[in-house]
Amino acid sequence: MHAIEVKGLTKIYGKGHTEVVALADASLTVSPGELVAVIGPSGSGKTTMLTTIGLINEPTRGLVILDGITVVDGSWVPGLDLKRIRRERLGFIFQSYNLIPFLTAVENVIVALNLNGVRGKEARMRAVELLDKLFLGSRLKNYPTELSGGEAQRVAIARALANRPKVILADEPTAALDTDNGKNVMELLKKLAVEHNSAIMVVTHDSRMVEGFDRIFEVHDGRITHEPVRT
Amino acid sequence: MNLAVRDILRHRWRFIQTSVGLGLLIAVVMSMGGIYRGLIADATVALTSTGADLWIVQKDTEGPFAAASRLPEDAEYRIAAVPGIAQASGLSFQNMQVSRFGKPLRFFLVGYKLNGLGGPPVIVAGRGIRQQHYEMVVDKAMKIELGETLKLGLNHYTVVGITKGMASVAGDPFAYVTLANAQDIQFKTDNDAIRxxxxxxxxxxxxxxxxxxxxxxxxxxxxxxxxxSTHMVNAVAATLAPGADLKEIQESIQRWNHYRAISTAEQEKILTSGMIQKSKMQLGLFRIILLTISAVIITLIIYTMTMEKTRVIATLKLIGSPNKVVAALILQQSLLIGLIAYVIGYVIVSATYDKFPRRVELVAFDLEALFAIVMIICVLSSLIGVRKALKVDASQALGG
Incomplete structure (x- = not known):
């Protein structure tokens, strides 16, 4: 079973002469433990792909199956609790980390666990364990403003992993980092994909950062223009 | 983990500053409520402290507090003779202003008979008046020491006792002398005038x-x-014998003695709905205006705070927060600001109410009602913020 299965995914903004095809007939699959990249220039539709797969943006048509659940079949499947699917089965990593500024590193991870009903000591234990794994054991009580870019992104990765999701979607996770930190984050993602058996889809415009990824999808004008390249 | 509390703790100084500002506003609203209650207390303290059931005043007047009233002193004996009257005492009241250490000193002078009604209800320092002449008891608010003398009219009076909590409708503290002295002060003319x-x-x-x-x-x-002649009084206060019919006695006095007999309840109505009505309305209007301002300020604060948290809210939504978590964050912060502001307001008023020039009475019901109003304002004010927060799109968390 694929962790992500996308068929004919299309997103069109506007109607008539204002119509813009942001994503056209995209199809791909990502297996558990696989690390894939979606690359392309700005405005090519890669973020649209991420937001439609991530249940943020409703597609115009197509099919999306996440961790065995059909979430899009033409449009969002009625009756599905999309927020619940997002918090239980998806993890998100952002370009500018998006840590909650008034929570410490450990609390930023705990908040994701709390949303999934994991509370108290268990939540704290799991959060500390995750941050330790990401070499942040000494930064648990630091606020986001007290962390370096690389550290903040590792906290964000820990938050994304907190609920052991089968799918992790990362939007330009290295854009705000220097090259070394960027490479470190990508290395970490590769490691975590295998360790957690999660499918990780990284959207980036920087092709230098995708070295060692399992497959790379290139998107231009809303279309996957090249067959996935296995690196 | 409570996000609202965490946010407040992280930005505690900002929250405290905001709450102090709002707390000062609430303190003003609270003190206005206290001043309003103080007005009523001042208006009725003379009535309640005298313990009279009836106030006999000059015919066709609403005296002695709301209008001028003059009766011959011996009216007291005619009233005392009415069946059903237990005790009757002539009383004199007058507003006075004298100069003390070059500054004006205002007070409300009460003249009473030493064994009659209307004397100081409590003595907190010194003693009550024992001599018929030239002794006085003053309210603590006059800030006059025991043993000090004041020149009133043609004579000097020595302060022998201090009472407290006694003030007129105008907020002037009470001073007491014997009725005979009060009559001299009020009615006695000097030698030139007599000549x-x-x-x-x-x-x-x-x-x-x-x-x-x-x-x-x-x-x-x-x-x-x-x-x-100085043998005049402004009113005769009377108490009823047990079982006496108030209405019957009132009618009897009005028919046969040609005076007006006002019950204490009627007198209270004259004072509260007549004399202080405009002040009450003024204070009420100010309170409404200030509460409206508070509501606007809370709304603006909550709205601004929500706007500042747009990205946080978008992130929370993106990682799957239910709407109730986001709404609770906004609502709880609004309520916490209101609660902290209320506590600050209460502390300020509690620490300063006895330093106000006029009586400020903090009544539990008023404080509870204000607390409820502040909380309702917080809930209503947060609705705009909650609406804005719920409209935030999860996709706003993406991008740089």
Whole structure:
């Protein structure tokens, strides 16, 4: 079973002469433990792909199956609790980390666990364990403003992993980092994909950062223009 | 983990500053409520402390507090003789202003009979008046020491006792002297005035053809004495005997004695719905305006705070937060700001209410009602913020 299965995914903004095809007939699959990249220039539709797969943006048509659940079949499947699917089965990593500024590193991870009903000591234990794994054991009580870019992104990765999701979607996770930190984050993602058996889809415009990824999808004008390249 | 509390703790100084500002506003609203209650207390303290059931005043007047009233002193004996009256005492009231250490000193002077009604209800320092002349008891608010003397009218009076909590409708503290002294202060004229009066009476009598010069000489001092008599009171306070019918006694006094008999309940109504009505309305209006301002400020604060948290809210939504978590964050912060502001307001007023120039009475019901109003304002104010937060799109968390 694929962790992500996308068929004919299309997103069109506007109607008539204002119509813009942001994503056209995209199809791909990502297996558990696989690390894939979606690359392309700005405005090519890669973020649209991420937001439609991530249940943020409703597609115009197509099919999306996440961790065995059909979430899009033409449009969002009625009756599905999309927020619940997002918090239980998806993890998100952002370009500018998006840590909650008034929570410490450990609390930023705990908040994701709390949303999934994991509370108290268990939540704290799991959060500390995750941050330790990401070499942040000494930064648990630091606020986001007290962390370096690389550290903040590792906290964000820990938050994304907190609920052991089968799918992790990362939007330009290295854009705000220097090259070394960027490479470190990508290395970490590769490691975590295998360790957690999660499918990780990284959207980036920087092709230098995708070295060692399992497959790379290139998107231009809303279309996957090249067959996935296995690196 | 409570996100609202965490946010407040992280930005505690900002929250405290905001809450202090709002707390000051709430303190003003609270103190206005206290001033309003103080007005009513001041208006009725003379009535309640006297313990009278009836106030007998000059016919067709609403005296002695709301309008001028004059009765002969011996009216007291006629009232005391009415069946059903247990005790009757003449009382004199007057607003006074004297100069003390070059500064004006205002007070409300009460003249009472030493064994009658209307004396100081409590003595907190010194003693009550024991001598018929030249002793006085003053309210603590006058800030006069025991043993100090004040010149009132033609004579000096020594402060022998201090009472407290006694003020007039106008907020002036009470001072007490004996009725005889109060009559002197209020009605006694100086020697020049007496001479003038005597000359005027003699001149008027000389125009009466039937009076001989010898008769005029004999009559003038007698008539002058009556003309400058001080044996007047402003009201007679009376208590009823057990089982006496108030209405019946009122009607009897009004029919046979040609005075107006006002029950204490009626007197209270005259004072509260007449004399202080405009002040009450003014204070009420100010409170409404200030509460409206508070509501606007809370709304703006919550809205601004929500706007500042747009990205946080978008992130929370993106990682799957239910709407209730986001709404609770906004609502709880609004309620916490209101709660902290209320506590600050309460502390400020509690620490300062006895330093206000006028009586400020903090009544539990008023404080509870204000607390409820502040909380309702917080809930309503947060609705705009909650609406804005719920409209935030999860996709706003993406991008740089």
């Amino acid at each position: 003038n009066s005597r000359a005027r009476i003699a001149q008027k009598m000389s125009q009466v053809a039937t009076l001989s010069p010898a008769q005029i000489t004999q009559l003038t001092p007698l008539v002058t004495e009556i003309a400058v």
